[in-house]
Amino acid sequence: MAGHVRSRRYVLHDFAIGTRHRGVAFVDSGVRDILRAHPPAPAPYYPTDTFVIRRAGDKGLGMFTTSALRVGAIALIEHPTVIAPFVLGLTDTPACDFYDDLFGSLPMRQYEMLMGLANCMPRTSVGHAEGVMATNALAIELDVPATGSNQELSTHRAIFMQASRINHSCSPNAKWEWDRKTLSLTLRAVRPIRAGEEITINYVDPAVPRAERRASLRTTYHFDCNCAACARGDPRSDIARTELRAFGSGLPAFDVWCRDARMPDMVLIRAHERALALIETEGLEVLGCREHIDVITMCYGALADENMFRYWANESREERAQDNMGDLKVVQTWISNPRALPVWGWRRDTIQARRRSSRSPK
Numbered sequence: 282m283a284g285h286v287r288s289r290r291y292v293l294h295d296f297a298i299g300t301r302h303r304g305v306a307f308v309d310s311g312v313r314d315i316l317r318a319h320p321p322a323p324a325p326y327y328p329t330d331t332f333v334i335r336r337a338g339d340k341g342l343g344m345f346t347t348s349a350l351r352v353g354a355i356a357l358i359e360h361p362t363v364i365a366p367f368v369l370g371l372t373d374t375p376a377c378d379f380y381d382d383l384f385g386s387l388p389m390r391q392y393e394m395l396m397g398l399a400n401c402m403p404r405t406s407v408g409h410a411e412g413v414m415a416t417n418a419l420a421i422e423l424d425v426p427a428t429g430s431n432q433e434l435s436t437h438r439a440i441f442m443q444a445s446r447i448n449h450s451c452s453p454n455a456k457w458e459w460d461r462k463t464l465s466l467t468l469r470a471v472r473p474i475r476a477g478e479e480i481t482i483n484y485v486d487p488a489v490p491r492a493e494r495r496a497s498l499r500t501t502y503h504f505d506c507n508c509a510a511c512a513r514g515d516p517r518s519d520i521a522r523t524e525l526r527a528f529g530s531g532l533p534a535f536d537v538w539c540r541d542a543r544m545p546d547m548v549l550i551r552a553h554e555r556a557l558a559l560i561e562t563e564g565l566e567v568l569g570c571r572e573h574i575d576v577i578t579m580c581y582g583a584l585a586d587e588n589m590f591r592y593w594a595n596e597s598r599e600e601r602a603q604d605n606m607g608d609l610k611v612v613q614t615w616i617s618n619p620r621a622l623p624v625w626g627w628r629r630d631t632i633q634a635r636r637r638s639s640r641s642p643k
């Protein structure tokens with residue numbers, strides 16, 4: 282890592298996205314060249330009036346919905362205002378001066394807004410701009426040059442003016458995704474959010490036990506988490522989250538299950554149903570339900586159980602519709618004609634054929 286940062290040549294790069302967005306990046310010269318050669322396109326659209334920023338009790342400011350959001354609904358699409366390397370390999374300039382200079386290279390209005398963001402760092406430990414960076418930056422990926430012996434890391438840190446106001450919960454109701462092509466963050470609801478409810482994301486892995494989550498939030502963001510999951514302090518929650526984290530170990534692969542008559546028909550289905558139930562009780566939709574729903578759907582297809590297959594394929598279609606996924610049409614085809622599923626009846630047929638051959642005289 283040290284070798285990596287010592288050999289970098291960082292440059293300042295002002296970037297514009299469309300006519301309305303301006304930001305500043307301090308990046309490796311190779312990364313700057315890529316950004317110049319492939320200027321980010323504006324996002325296809327920007328949702329408006331989906332949230333307000335207001336006081337969120339002792340958490341400072343927070344982001345609240347203005348109307349109800351369904352699962353998958355987009356609350357925000359936003360470009361970064363500041364981008365910096367994830368590992369800052371500067372030797373001469375102290376980090377506090379560096380971030381002051383970086384923020385200061387923006388127009389006054391943006392500079393003031395940046396300096397007005399939360400700073401959770403103890404006053405004496407770092408400069409204000411550096412504290413703002415530590416409190417608000419999110420990890421993003423940029424394209425880096427594919428050649429050369431000493432490549433830049435693709436992970437960078439970015440500040441988004443609006444997304445910086447989203448508080449943490451260990452059972453978050455939203456998640457964000459980064460798109461390198463448009464250099465934008467998209468914030469979506471992972472479960473229904475009521476009008477006026479606070480939008481939350483997870484700053485740390487929500488699937489680790491409570492004590493571990495709280496310790497890393499205290500170390501990195503200097504607050505004690507009192508979200509609903511932490512406040513309850515129910516030991517069953519730790520067990521459930523640990524189980525979800527380890528999910529899959531010890532489970533047979535789908536194709537192995539299809540061929541192995543000794544395994545119960547319902548072994549995969551029950552395991553994935555349990556994962557979905559744990560996700561619901563823990564409010565961990567952010568971990569994703571689609572994979573579990575897809576496996577259950579495939580299993581019922583492999584068992585040629587048409588009713589149950591249709592039920593779960595519908596769930597799978599809903600999940601895809603929320604994210605506007607490209608394979609939505611394929612799932613729709615399977616719902617209208619289950620036999621079009623490539624694995625339709627796989628387990629039923631294999632097992633029936635085995636039973637026939639074991640009964641037939643040798």
Ligand SMILES: C[S@@+](CC[C@H](N)C(=O)[O-])C[C@H]1O[C@@H](n2cnc3c(N)ncnc32)[C@H](O)[C@@H]1O
Nearest residue numbers: 340341342399401417445446447448449502504
């Ligand atoms: C990225 S900022 C979030 C917005 C911030 N509340 C504000 O006023 O701008 C992160 C800081 O918000 C506060 N925060 C976020 N989530 C919190 C929570 N669940 N409980 C208490 N404080 C929280 C902490 O001070 C944290 O360092």
